[in-house]
Amino acid sequence: MKTGGTGGANTNHNGLTFEKKTDLAAHIVQDLSTKYDLRPHIFSKKVPIHSSLAVFDVIRLIDQKSIGIISKKQQFYNIMYEHYNVKNINYKQWEPDETFFNFETNTIFIVEKKWQNHTGSTDEKIFGFGNKRRLYQNNFNQLQLEPKPTVSFAALFNSSWWLYGLKTKPTGNLTSLPQKNYQDYFDALRMDGIKIFFDDYDYWWFGL
Secondary structure, three states, X not given: OOXXXXXXXXXXXXXXXXXXXXXXHHHXXXXXXXXXEEEEOOOOOOOOOOOOOOOEEEEEOOOOEEEEEEEOOOHHHHHHHHHHOOOOOOOOOOOOOEEEEEOOOOEEEEEEEEOOOXXXXXXXXXXXXXXXXXXXXXXXXXXXXXXXXXXXXXXXXXXXXXXXXXXXXXXOOEEEOOOOOOHHHHHHHHHOOOEEEEOOOOHHHHOO
């Protein structure tokens, strides 16, 4: 979630606001409270990474069954270790923005968020999503028994820029810029099996 192609300490207020606004757990509580309850996850064993980020068990209300776990960032690897007893074997330890482990469908859903309001390096970085999905999958391919979990990957974009070419001014107002058409980018992501969201989630994709 970078502005003008700069990153790290330059991640700006609008990008952080987008991250909070699109918090998956908060959305489920808001939109699906009649179907699911989120309860703080209690780890059953010591995990490899210390993190204070919240983790939630997803409880289906109709039968009170725990169907999955929501986590983010480093907690992804803690759930992977607790539930599957495997650790990251890739050179880099990516930190997914949102993760839903759906144990009923044996699928790990990963969401990466990209807030943008100017052309920059993010334009090119999104082409790495397909390879990142493969690297995440590589961790679960360590398991010996079938069926192994499948990793599904989604990109969550802010429509103001990626669809409409609107730049956020310091005042918070939006101004239209000559629009860069990202249609070929989106099509390339879809050819790599990447799901695309704009501003919000399609819950069916997560199996909810």
